[in-house]
Amino acid sequence: MKLAFYPLDIAYKVIDGAPLILIFGRTEKGEKICVVDGFEPYFYAEIENFSVIESIKKLVIDDNGRRLSVKSVELVEKSFLGTKKKLAKILCALPQDVPKLRAAVKNAVKTYEYDIKFTRRYLVDKNIILLARTEIEAKEISLFQGIRCFRLEFIEQSDELIKEKIVLAVDIETYNPLGKQFIPEEHPILMIALYSKNFRKVLTWKRFNSDANVEFLEGEADLLRRFGEIVKEINPDFITGYYSDGFDLPYINTRAKHHKIKLKLGADDSEMQAGDESVSITGILHIDIFKFVKRVFGRALGSSTYKLDDVAEVILGEKKHAVDIENLANTWDNSPELLAEFAKYNLQDAKITYNLFEKVLPNIEELVKIVGLSPFDISRIGFSQLVEWFIIKQLKQYNELIPNKPVAGQISERMNIKYKGAFVFEPVPGIYHDLVIFDFRSLYPTIITSHNISPDVLGCSCCRGMKNQNPELEKIWFCTSRQGFIASVLEDIIRRRMRIKPLLKQYPNDILLKARVDTLKLLANSFYGYLGFYASRWYCLECAETVTAFGRHYIKKVIDEASNNGFRIVYSDTDSIFLTLDGKTKESALKLVENINKELPDLMELEYEGYYPAGIFVSVKEGAYGAKKKYALVNEQGKLKIAGFETVRRNVSIIAKEAQENVLGIVLKENNKEKAIEYIKSVLSGLKERKVENEKVVIYTKLSKEIDDYDSIGPHVAVAKRMKAKGLPAGPGTLIKFIVGEGDGIIRDKARLPEEVEPGKYDGEYYINNQVLPAVEKIFEILGYKKDALLSGARQSYLNKFF
């Protein structure tokens, strides 16, 4: 029969001595089905003479009493990093036979591709993309309870991905009287929140006044049963949670086992499979949104932690419901009537998890399409794996053999190798006017493709001795006549992105398009790192070195051209360059970019990033040289662009942040030193006379461990102790708010909770010397103000030290 469906996940099972690939998915009507296909496991051995083949064919090993032999052997030829190899493709009966048979022959022959997961191998070999609309011809067979199964006969896929999917977000609250330590074997689950498109509910087992979203059960066992029931009812395609691989689902699993309840969540009525690092449910795609966000968005998020509260704020602009979760156990035991707030908190967590999922799903989908692994894997692997599997997916068209992973010795060897990085032109501290910024669009990816940097064409004999191949490293060259496959697959990504980008200009609100562009950029930018990453299969030090060598070459070329044309270089780092016009026009800067682009290779492009009327570069430490990446610019609209200043750090008071930003604004926008001085003097005297409001002198610091574990008692630790004495929670992770109060003695003895300090009763001098002055000191240094200029009237303890 013919059938259309959307595959969600892939697994395999050995039935009657043969491995079967199981593709779980759902039809357009929403019925979960399982499509079954046969597939043979295999690996390769390099063949130097034919007698080896005969001995491999005859090989029999004893596997705990089971006679293990190879099923059959085929002879194939493949390319391998510029050479040709004759190989035996050794077919095995079962996936688990592969490592065993490989171990038996590895000392006699070189072996390859023996550690490729069976299901991944299937997807790559058959070129199947999960989540894509799939039409099959298949015969219905009976294999599992609870789900219809079909034996695959013919398969065809389209580009169109699954729409209208059912997503269920899950979040639990647990009884945790100890604070940081979780003991799932002992401590029960108190609440489970479930959130889907048309469904929101909090399950719990103590009664309190609440809204209609809360459903009360008789006890934890009941709660778990009801949870299982609802999952079955909703029958989601995706189940998601925040750190659900490491917390929510394993916790539910442990509690269910504790009560001897079988939670048959799977489409085939199987229980969840909780591994060490992930949890899977047959027929439901489990995505831990924390893992994906952390690995793929990573530091680009700009949030200091990956806590749900911080991540949701950055990505969604949404926060958790403000409740002190440390009080949950106590409230549960002693004042259950107050639990409604915790139910609200619980549901809000599930809701933001759901919203996060919706937000990042297009990125997951795009990676699934490009890289070709399952969404389960895609959402759990890092950059290097994404690049690696993208390459593996493309290899078929090059008939190229996959290199083995490095062994431990190779890894530690590679880890110790350092090579020259990017070029940095240190700025001279000062204020500059009429700045323009140029930067290279995707510098490293375009260098790789333009110079054919690829391990398979490294050091080819045909190009030996050719001049000007590498700007610095004569002994490293790449073929000029044959394109390497890594350069080739990367070029594919870059060109694909270039084709879509204009569309995004046309439809700027199309989030799917945006996700495609972002994902392609992410992948392209990861290639350079991949080539130099110690654990890569296609690790290539010569490639990585050549990339940075060309990077330095091109940026220096731009610097030379710019200074030859009368521009002054202020700062440059890796792929960007800051110049001053020095009386020339913006048009002449644009013209320069245009001229440089004429000389650059095809895909490389220098871009005119923008014009800034003024900018300030400061030095990090005392000394003549400027600091890397510490500058502030103001654009023509008067907007400040600040990089590297510590404004955003948490343990800085509002008054210090505000002072820094205002000083930068006055200096850059109004170009008025005197006004900046007047302004800062007013701030300092405001602090001295203690007219600055208390809210502006509150300092926020996060407690990182238990109070008793601190050897040195900083002001925030001292305040945490005071909180504890008052019965307020102050465990690891608590954000401590404090004000340094007036009086004599050391800082920590003066640190107080904000509510303990009456208006103006803070230590003005502390805020002058330890908060505001450090934030603006460097700026005034550049303006030429020294010593007491800022502090006429105020005491000078700080300035005397530093000026």
Place this chain on the structure above:
DNA sequence: GAGCATCGGGG
């Protein structure tokens, strides 16, 4: 400062 160990996320 190298080398090893733990942590992150979750209540």
Place this chain on the structure above:
DNA sequence: GTGTACGATGCTC
């Protein structure tokens, strides 16, 4: 499951 993260930070010597 044809497997075992990874990078940053803190502690010890």
